[in-house]
Amino acid sequence: MALFGTDGVRGLANKDLTAELALDLAVAAAHVLGEAGAFSGHRPKAIVGQDSRASGEFLEAAVIAGLASAGVDVYRVGVLPTPAIAHLVAESGADLGVMISASHNPMPDNGIKFFSKGGGKLDDAVEALIEARLNEPWVRPIGRDVGRVIVDESAAQRYIYHLLSSLTHSLSGLTIVVDCANGASSDVAPETYARAGAQVIAISAEPNGWNINDNCGSTHLENLIAQVKARGADIGIGHDGDADRCLAIDAHGNIIDGDFIMAILATNMKVSTVVGTVMSNLGFVKAMASSGIKVEKTAVGDRYVLENMIAHNHTLGGEQSGHIILREFANTGDGLLTALHLMQVMAVTGKPLHELAQVMKRFPQVLINVKDIDKSKLDSSVAISAAIAAAEATLGESGRVLVRASGTESLVRVMVEAESEPQAQEIASHLAEIVRSELK
Numbered sequence: 001m002a003l004f005g006t007d008g009v010r011g012l013a014n015k016d017l018t019a020e021l022a023l024d025l026a027v028a029a030a031h032v033l034g035e036a037g038a039f040s041g042h043r044p045k046a047i048v049g050q051d052s053r054a055s056g057e058f059l060e061a062a063v064i065a066g067l068a069s070a071g072v073d074v075y076r077v078g079v080l081p082t083p084a085i086a087h088l089v090a091e092s093g094a095d096l097g098v099m100i101s102a103s104h105n106p107m108p109d110n111g112i113k114f115f116s117k118g119g120g121k122l123d124d125a126v127e128a129l130i131e132a133r134l135n136e137p138w139v140r141p142i143g144r145d146v147g148r149v150i151v152d153e154s155a156a157q158r159y160i161y162h163l164l165s166s167l168t169h170s171l172s173g174l175t176i177v178v179d180c181a182n183g184a185s186s187d188v189a190p191e192t193y194a195r196a197g198a199q200v201i202a203i204s205a206e207p208n209g210w211n212i213n214d215n216c217g218s219t220h221l222e223n224l225i226a227q228v229k230a231r232g233a234d235i236g237i238g239h240d241g242d243a244d245r246c247l248a249i250d251a252h253g254n255i256i257d258g259d260f261i262m263a264i265l266a267t268n269m270k271v272s273t274v275v276g277t278v279m280s281n282l283g284f285v286k287a288m289a290s291s292g293i294k295v296e297k298t299a300v301g302d303r304y305v306l307e308n309m310i311a312h313n314h315t316l317g318g319e320q321s322g323h324i325i326l327r328e329f330a331n332t333g334d335g336l337l338t339a340l341h342l343m344q345v346m347a348v349t350g351k352p353l354h355e356l357a358q359v360m361k362r363f364p365q366v367l368i369n370v371k372d373i374d375k376s377k378l379d380s381s382v383a384i385s386a387a388i389a390a391a392e393a394t395l396g397e398s399g400r401v402l403v404r405a406s407g408t409e410s411l412v413r414v415m416v417e418a419e420s421e422p423q424a425q426e427i428a429s430h431l432a433e434i435v436r437s438e439l440k
Contacts, residue, residue, distance in 0.1 A: 004127040006301040006407025008113035010102050013055035019062040026066025028133040044072045049085045050100035051184040051242045054209035055110045059100045068147030077155035081184045081243035083334035084159040090119035101242040104219045107212050119331050121303045160192050166329040171343050172197035178237045179224040180205040181217025185243035218247045225253045235353050237339045245322035246335035250353040258322040259284035263360045268345045275308045275317030282417050287360030302333040364421040366428040368414045373439035375405035375412050387434045391427050
């Protein structure tokens with residue numbers, strides 16, 4: 001089974017993802033990137049950051065030890081969002097970056113993401129090479145050739161400056177509630193939004209190492225919705241643990257997901273093409289078509305969205321989950337950047353978020369996660385393939401079906417869209433039962 005998933009290496013910290021594995025991954029990454037010419041004969045430099053999980057402390061120490069022992073100078077930037085690491089790698093000219101985070105996963109999990117020179121995520125082939133080089137014998141540098149470890153105290157402010165410099169209009173007059181998921185954005189998000197001119201109310205912004213994503217953030221929006229309505233705020237912003245995603249809440253308490261956000265940005269940016277994924281809502285696709293905007297679809301994962309954007313020079317793309325890429329300013333999904341530009345549309349147009357969201361009508365979508373099964377057998381199941389074909393024939397042009405193995409968790413996702421919620425629920429439940437019985 002491959003070690004790398006859709007977005008780096010993830011697992012239960014200190015069981016699946018151990019200090020030993022973290023150290024070995026760092027060493028292998030340094031060797032693979034160095035031999036590929038990424039270091040170009042100079043002393044290599046890495047940026048290392050983490051989210052607020054307690055396990056990130058020992059994993060950071062292991063990653064830094066691995067890199068420094070391989071001759072890489074390491075700049076520690078502390079607790080910062082994943083997109084901050086990507087930006088800092090590009091801005092500083094570093095040769096690689098490492099983010100220690102399991103994003104929206106529960107606190108006991110953790111993960112390691114690598115960034116190449118320029119701040120892009122490693123492609124599948126490079127990740128495979130790193131995995132293949134784990135635990136190999138190697139000649140260790142000594143003396144002046146070992147790497148140094150430097151604490152970069154200005155990193156957070158440089159990232160905030162980058163975010164603010166992307167705006168052309170003040171957010172003055174907007175009142176926002178931001179849910180930081182007790183994660184990586186707990187300090188930088190409230191400060192950034194306030195410096196952009198908004199009145200900011202921060203919730204779940206007191207990380208203690210154990211409370212990240214704990215009934216808060218973009219995967220648990222109930223408290224954010226309640227606070228937006230209670231405070232009379234114009235908008236709520238929900239980040240996940242590493243703040244590479246953003247979901248929004250309008251003043252009435254309605255969830256504005258990534259498809260709505262992309263639709264709002266696309267129509268106001270007047271792009272000709274927006275890049276989505278196979279999970280993009282059919283209502284989003286139809287709304288873009290009615291606005292004369294083409295939608296290109298990729299596999300799930302913002303790395304695949306970015307690959308398409310780069311290949312075809314598109315400027316806007318993202319996922320329903322709230323990973324939005326504004327390629328004029330960033331080369332990875334950035335929840336803070338997304339929130340700023342969504343709020344800027346509100347400020348410039350003078351329109352409330354619920355009015356802007358009328359740009360599209362969401363097709364009812366039912367998503368069922370089928371757990372405790374062997375997801376590796378999904379593609380070979382004739383019964384599942386036949387059931388999917390039958391469901392697609394039933395829906396025709398008025399809906400769609402997607403059954404896929406998760407790239408980050410041990411489960412299969414069954415997604416059905418239809419013109420009515422009951423129909424979507426009935427078909428999704430039927431398919432989920434077949435998946436469960438076939439892959440148990």
